[in-house]
Amino acid sequence: MVCSLAACPLAAQPALGERFERPLSAVLADVGTRFGVQVVCKRFSADTVRVPYADFRVRPYSLSETMDNLLHPLGLVWSGGKRITVQPYEYYRRTVADGEKLLAWLAAQYADRAAWEERRRQVLAGVRGALALDPFLRGLVAQPRVIQGPEEPHDGYTTRNYALETLPGVYVCGTVYAPRTAPLSGRNPAARRPLIVAPSGHWPGGRYREDHQRLMATLARMGAVAVDMDIFGWGESEQQVGREAHTAPYAMQMQVLWSKAVTDWIVAARCDIDTARMAATGGSGGATHALLLAAVDGRFAALAPVVHLVSHFDGGCPCESGRPVTLAAGGSCMPEILAAVCAPKPVLTVSDGGDWTASYPALEYPYLRCIWGFYGAQEAVRNVHLPDERHDFGPNKRRAVYDFFARTLGLDALQADESATEVLPEEALQALRGDWPEGSVRSREELEQLLEKLP
Incomplete structure (x- = not known):
C-alpha cells in the first residue's frame, strides 16, 4: 500500500533536519486514539510542553514503548492501562516492583553478619x-x-x-x-x-x-x-x-x-x-x-x-x-x-x-x-x-x-x-x-x- 503525501501526518511538518516539535497534549491525544486509551495529565499542563521529534517517538506496535519514548526524556512518568495517568517524575516515589528489586539487590550484598556490619x-x-x-x-x-x-x-x-x-x-x-x-x-x-x-x-x-x-x-x-x-x-x-x-x-x-x-x-x-x-x-x-x-x-x-x-x-x-x-x-x-x-x-x-x-x-x-x-x-x-x-x-x-x-x-x-x-x-x-x-x-x-x- 502506497501512502500519499496528503494522507501522511508528517507532510505538514518542517523539512528533515528540523526538530519536528509538537505540543505534548496533541501527541497524547493521537496516542490515545491510536491505542484506544484515555490519557490524563496530573500536576502539569501538557499544552505548555513541546516534544521534539514527536512522531518519531511513536512505536505503532507498543503503547508502553511509545509512552516511555515520549515521556522519560521530558522528566515525566506514566501508569495505568485503559486509563493512563501522566505526571512529573517523583524522585521520592517508586513502585512496589521497584522496591522488591531494590531490596533483593541490597540483600544480596550481605549474606552474613560481618558483611552486614560493614554495610x-x-x-x-x-x-x-x-x-x-x-x-x-x-x-x-x-x-x-x-x-x-x-x-x-x-x-x-x-x-x-x-x-x-x-x-x-x-x-x-x-x-x-x-x-x-x-x-x-x-x-x-x-x-x-x-x-x-x-x-x-x-x-x-x-x-x-x-x-x-x-x-x-x-x-x-x-x-x-x-x-x-x-x-x-x-x-x-x-x-x-x-x-x-x-x-x-x-x-x-x-x-x-x-x-x-x-x-x-x-x-x-x-x-x-x-x-x-x-x-x-x-x-x-x-x-x-x-x-x-x-x-x-x-x-x-x-x-x-x-x-x-x-x-x-x-x-x-x-x-x-x-x-x-x-x-x-x-x-x-x-x-x-x-x-x-x-x-x-x-x-x-x-x-x-x-x-x-x-x-x-x-x-x-x-x-x-x-x-x-x-x-x-x-x-x-x-x-x-x-x-x-x-x-x-x-x-x-x-x-x-x-x-x-x-x-x-x-x-x-x-x-x-x-x-x-x-x-x-x-x-x-x-x-x-x-x-x-x-x-x-x-x-x-x-x-x-x-x-x-x-x-
Whole structure:
C-alpha cells in the first residue's frame, strides 16, 4: 500500500533536519486514539510542553514503548492501562516492583553478619553525610533560653508546655507529658522513667490533633515521659518563620536538629530519665523523623514507626526527602536505614492496607527479619498489619504502640486507657501564644540570613 503525501501526518511538518516539535497534549491525544486509551495529565499542563521529534517517538506496535519514548526524556512518568495517568517524575516515589528489586539487590550484598556490619557502617556514614547536620549542630545556642508554662494536672499525668531556643532566636515549641506521681530521686536509677520522643506527622492539626494527644497522654499514664514538638513551619513555628519554610531546602535539617535539641534538653533538664530506655515513635512523616533522630543519636533503645518507611516511597515532603539520605552507600532505602540504625534493638512497624505500607507484610518485613536474624533476634522486630485500615494513627495503631512499649520499656499496660485522657484546645498546648521573646527571628528571611552565617 502506497501512502500519499496528503494522507501522511508528517507532510505538514518542517523539512528533515528540523526538530519536528509538537505540543505534548496533541501527541497524547493521537496516542490515545491510536491505542484506544484515555490519557490524563496530573500536576502539569501538557499544552505548555513541546516534544521534539514527536512522531518519531511513536512505536505503532507498543503503547508502553511509545509512552516511555515520549515521556522519560521530558522528566515525566506514566501508569495505568485503559486509563493512563501522566505526571512529573517523583524522585521520592517508586513502585512496589521497584522496591522488591531494590531490596533483593541490597540483600544480596550481605549474606552474613560481618558483611552486614560493614554495610551498616557505610549506610550510617552516608545518611549522616547526606543530612549535613554538623553546621546546624555547631550553631546551637550553648546556653539556650527555655520558657516553660505551669505543670497542668490531669488524670494520671501532667502536661507542661515549653519553648526551647535552638539556633539564636529560633524556638521549637512542644509539650512534655509526664506521669502524675511524686518527683523521683535522680540518685535511684531503678526508679527512673523511660523517655519517648514523638515527632508529629503531617496530618491536619499537627501535634494538637486528638489522636496525637491521646497517644502522648496515654504513654505518660503508662509511666513514660513523652515529649513532642511542632513540625518546623507548623504550629507556633509557623508564627515565627511562616508555613512556606516547611518546604524549604533546609526543612529536613531543621526538623532533625529540633528533635535532637529537644532530646538533649529533656535528658539534661530532668533527673528522672532512664537513658537506657529511650524510644521514639511517630506516624507518617513523624516516623521518618523518629528514625532520623535515632540515626543522629545512638541512645535510642526502641523505635515504633507507624504507616511509613517502605522501600518504594520516601515521603515526598522536603522535610522528609529534601536531603538525599536514601542515596547513602551507593543506594539505600528507608527499611535498610531502619536496620542500620536499630538492628538488633526492638522495632515495631505498623502498616495498613490503605496506603503505601500495604506491601510491608510480604516485602519489607521479611527483609528486616533477615537482618535481625544475623543477630539471632528475629523476634525483636515486629509488624502489626491492619489490612482494612487506611493512612492514619488510629486507635488500633496506637494500641499496638502501647503494647510494644509496655513490653520493651516496662510500661504499665493496665494504664493504657485512653478514656482517662483529656483532649485540650490548641491554645492550651502552646508555649508562647504569640508572645515571642525579644531577639526572636520573626520571618523566613531572617532565618535564612542566620543559616548563611552558620559556622
